[in-house]
Amino acid sequence: MTASLIALGLYFTGYCLLHSLLASRRCKRWCLQHWPALMPAYRGLYNLLAVLLLLPLLWLYLQASGPLLLQWSGWTGWLMNGIAVAALVGFFSTSGDYSMAEFSGSRQWRLRHFGARDPDQQAVLKLGRWHRRVRHPWYFLALVLIWSRPMDAAQLLLSVLATLYFVVGSRLEERKLIAQFGEAYRQYCRQVPGLIPLPGRTISATRAQELEQQANQSDVNGSA
Template sequence: MTESDWRDLALLTLFWLGYFVLHSVLASLRIKRWVALHHPERMPLYRLSYNIFAVLMLLPILWLMVCNPGPTLWAWQGIGAWLANGLALAALFGFMKSLNYYDTQEFLGLRQWKSHTQRVEDQEGFHLSPFHRYVRHPWYSFGLVLIWTRDMNAAMLLSSVMMTVYFIIGSRLEEKKLMVYHGDVYRRYMERVPGLLPLPWKSLTAQEAAELLKAAQQTPESP
């Protein structure tokens, strides 16, 4: 590692930290409530604008990673490459399959824009896909598989570590909001299912998931 490599990694670290802070702050209930109070006319476009901004903020980070990758640290070979790529394909398949269980328009913010919704809270109710029976955040879990099955140069390794830490912190921040939205039902769900890594002894059967969903439907939504 040359001095130039270390400078490039330091700059990449700053970019990632800036992205994570802005991403978390703009997703917080405090900021959303402030916008809803002072600029209610902007709330229908908030989620859509947030998603567009999140993608645009990634572009300079990806540019740094491509232009200044640093030295190669390891590359999968032979059976290891087949296993790594197989796991990555399985994660991609799982991600695509999971889209069937989400309201995509709600997630992107298109539904809020079209219906002129000014509510701060997410409109999609408590739901459990088959993947949610094993981990509370399947998209983060699939993301972890994808990033750690790639060949690693210095920039990729740094980014993978930082994304992993952010998935852990971000999932906990997200769950604070989910507790506000779904209350005791989500607390019971957290007690039974791990966050990011599936554990054989902690999961929900199909019947237990159905009972939780029924309980959620019978519980009034938090304001």
């Protein structure tokens, strides 16, 4: 069991490191410089690799699974299941806050523009309903989902590592966003919490629109 947990932890850590490396501006720019023809497919290939590499993770998880350390029962079980369902509904409701075509890579492939410019300059800042309350809605909802489940040793290990990854990964992601959108994104970070929504730390739809305009205008000027 201990060896299985170590293998699971090491693989998941490597998966997270590779995921962050391939998402970095440096890696994208290196690919743009050496393989510009690949850039329209970069996001799609990135997503495909992420999914394929989950298969060994699933196998390792099944090998390391054991007796439950924590199991919700009675009214707490109903409560945690309700929280998990609410998180899944939240994932569905956030879809309008993201460009799913851009997230999947279909937009990049369709437009074929990455060979001519920095791939990070293709995106625009969009602050939907969820983003007015928390900067990383998907990370928050994922945390709610994983910590509302029963826990065995393997699940607990993955939950802890995933939480650390969301904390570190969100910081790395925001470094890219600040570099891209400048002062507008810095202001947004000061006004809206990162991973956990907090009372009184929200912005209005009007303020969100102002920040979007400032950020996207700055991005256009910066890429001109």
